Amino acid sequence: MNIDKAVNLDEIREAARRKLPRIAFDFIDGGADDEIGMQRNREAFRRYCVVPRYLVDVSKPDQSVTLFGQTYASPIGISPTGMGGLFRPNADLMLAEAAARANVPYLMSSASSNSIEAAMKIAPDTTWFQVYGTHDERITEDLVRRARELGVKNLVFTVDVPANSNRERNRRNGFSRPFRLTPAVALEALGHPLWVLRYMRTGGLPMMENWQPYGPKGATPDQIADLFGTLTPASGQTWSTLERIRQQWPGNLIVKGILHPDDARSAADLGADGIIVSNHGARQLDIAPSPIDMLPAIRDAVGDRVELMLDSGVRRGSDIIIALCLGAKFTFFGRPTLYAVAAGGQAGAEKALTIVRNEIKAVMTQMGCTSLANLGPEWLRASGYRAV
Numbered sequence: 001m002n003i004d005k006a007v008n009l010d011e012i013r014e015a016a017r018r019k020l021p022r023i024a025f026d027f028i029d030g031g032a033d034d035e036i037g038m039q040r041n042r043e044a045f046r047r048y049c050v051v052p053r054y055l056v057d058v059s060k061p062d063q064s065v066t067l068f069g070q071t072y073a074s075p076i077g078i079s080p081t082g083m084g085g086l087f088r089p090n091a092d093l094m095l096a097e098a099a100a101r102a103n104v105p106y107l108m109s110s111a112s113s114n115s116i117e118a119a120m121k122i123a124p125d126t127t128w129f130q131v132y133g134t135h136d137e138r139i140t141e142d143l144v145r146r147a148r149e150l151g152v153k154n155l156v157f158t159v160d161v162p163a164n165s166n167r168e169r170n171r172r173n174g175f176s177r178p179f180r181l182t183p184a185v186a187l188e189a190l191g192h193p194l195w196v197l198r199y200m201r202t203g204g205l206p207m208m209e210n211w212q213p214y215g216p217k218g219a220t221p222d223q224i225a226d227l228f229g230t231l232t233p234a235s236g237q238t239w240s241t242l243e244r245i246r247q248q249w250p251g252n253l254i255v256k257g258i259l260h261p262d263d264a265r266s267a268a269d270l271g272a273d274g275i276i277v278s279n280h281g282a283r284q285l286d287i288a289p290s291p292i293d294m295l296p297a298i299r300d301a302v303g304d305r306v307e308l309m310l311d312s313g314v315r316r317g318s319d320i321i322i323a324l325c326l327g328a329k330f331t332f333f334g335r336p337t338l339y340a341v342a343a344g345g346q347a348g349a350e351k352a353l354t355i356v357r358n359e360i361k362a363v364m365t366q367m368g369c370t371s372l373a374n375l376g377p378e379w380l381r382a383s384g385y386r387a388v
Contacts, residue, residue, distance in 0.1 A: 003344040003351065008359075009315050009336040012352055016087075016339035021189035021196075023173040024087055028338050030169035030283075037282030037290075039387070041313025044290035046385040048322045053368035061364040062371045063357070067105075067307060067330055068154060068252045068273065070125075074357045075320055075372060077105035078349075079281075079311045079334030080130035080156065080256075085113025085206030087342035089198055094341050096123040098349035102357070107156055107332065110143055111228065115209035120150045128154040130256065132161060133237035135230070137244070139214050144248050153251050156276070157242060160257025161233045165284045239266060246271045254309070259294050261301035274307040281312050281334060292323060296377075299327030317359025321367070324375045 003015040017025050031038045065075045078099050084091035092114035099106035100123035107128045108119050119127045129147040134140050147155055169175075174182055189196050207221040208228055215224045234241075246253055254274035255267040264275055277291040277298055291312045299308055310323045311332035320331045333356075340352035369375060 003340065003348050006351065006355070008355060009339075009352060012336060012343060012348070012355075013339045015343035015348075019192060019195065019343050020087060021185070021192045023175050023185050023189070024195065024342075026169040026173055027083065027175055028081075028087065028335055028342070030167050031281065031286065032165040032167055032283055033286035035282070035286065037279060037286040037288060038313070041279070041282055041290045041292075042315065043385070043387045044292040045313065045316075045319045045322055047383055048325075049381045049383045050318070050321060050325070050363070050367050050379055051381050052366060056368040056370065058365045058368060058370055061361055061369065063360050063364065065330060065372060070153075072105065072126075072330075073103040074353075074360060075324060075330050076314075076353065076356055076360075077128075077330065077332045078107060078337045079278075079332040080107040080109035080112075080158070081334045081338045082109045082111030083113060083206070083208075084338065084341070085202075086199075087338065088345060089202050089206070090114060091338070091341045093118055093122055094346035095337055095349050096127055098337070098341075098346050098353060099123060100126045101350060102353045104353065105154070105330075105332075110210045111208060111232075112210060113206040113208060115212075116147060116150060116152070118209070120152065124151060128152065128156055128254075130156040130158055131245075132158055132232050133234035133241045134232050135234050135236070136214075137241075139231065140241075140245070141248060142214075143210070144245060148249065148251070154254060154274075155245070155249050155251060156254045156256050157245055158256045158280075159237075159242070159263075160259075160278065160280050160284055162235050162237075163233055167283065239270065242267065242272070243270050254307075256311075258298065259288060259291065261294075261297045264298045264301045264306075268302045268305045272306055274309060275302065276309045276311055276332065277328070278311045292319075292326065295323065295326045295328060317356050317361075318363050320356070320360055321363050321369075321375065322380065324372055325377055325379050327377075 006012045063074050092112040096106045096119040110131045129152045131143045205221045208224050211228050215227050252273040255272045256276040258264050258275050279288040307329050309330040310328040314333040323331050337349050340348035
């Protein structure tokens with residue numbers, strides 16, 4: 001599959017599968033344990049139908065959304081994804097530029113290969129920054145400081161990684177710390193010569209530039225990756241961690257990884273401006289519920305106190321319409337744009353965003369919806385779908 005000929009996100013995934021060695025593709029593609037959670041995320045959307053209305057002028061459907069006072073072209077954004085440079089050098093900056101051109105948010109991960117400083121030079125208006133709690137609160141505070149001084153408007157604090165998960169594909173492939181291109185991995189990778197050439201030409205494992213300032217002078221990428229692995233995940237973080245970040249951060253604070261309505265209330269009580277309902281793409285807890293299933297209860301719990309967003313399992317424009325009908329203001333996805341940048345660089349990421357934007361337009365037109373602001377649960381009916 002050539003990415004230029006891809007007509008949906010599944011075909012972009014296939015293009016990435018053909019261009020990446022198994023160890024790299026499975027790092028993007030895989031989930032935790034039996035990977036049932038990834039199936040659950042997709043099946044949850046299939047339980048809904050949209051009931052169309054006709055004899056409506058849908059010649060100019062409007063899919064723009066104003067979020068935190070900024071108007072974006074579509075209700076889609078790029079979720080934070082780590083290790084982008086392993087799949088293509090400067091992948092993180094390509095994603096930032098693609099999002100800027102599409103006028104949608106790019107949530108840069110603190111575990112990215114490129115730095116937030118570099119991303120803000122390229123896309124200052126559409127780049128958000130995501131951080132984890134760490135065992136060294138001074139580093140967490142400094143990451144927040146750097147984002148503040150760079151003029152980042154939206155800070156995303158991810159809470160759903162209290163421990164490393166059991167990602168069995170990575171274990172089978174030997175993707176572990178320290179990362180080594182073993183003979184078996186190298187032999188399989190030879191079937192993907194362009195990736196091998198880029199990997200060797202750039203010196204192997206890419207640097208985690210956001211974390212480079214916290215390592216010793218002259219530290220190698222392996223040493224910085226080990227530092228990150230030592231200080232995260234922070235299993236001891238609590239609501240007081242979020243409270244300290246709220247006190248330090250003057251901009252919009254978004255909490256990512258909420259699934260329980262009571263946690264949503266707690267985040268709102270501590271001053272969060274937004275919540276991303278997410279199960280981390282089913283990469284952490286395989287038996288967690290799908291975000292789309294929890295969205296209505298969380299909307300009931302927080303009302304209009306926070307901007308409510310969603311990621312995990314979003315693969316179609318119709319998924320986004322369903323999420324908005326159920327109470328989300330915005331949606332994000334991570335794997336599709338990472339597949340896209342791996343297979344086609346910045347142009348690939350732009351194509352993935354264009355595909356979804358066109359799907360949203362097509363669904364809006366077919367269902368008789370002129371503006372996303374008109375969406376609500378009255379558009380939905382149960383599909384009767386049951387997983388087999």
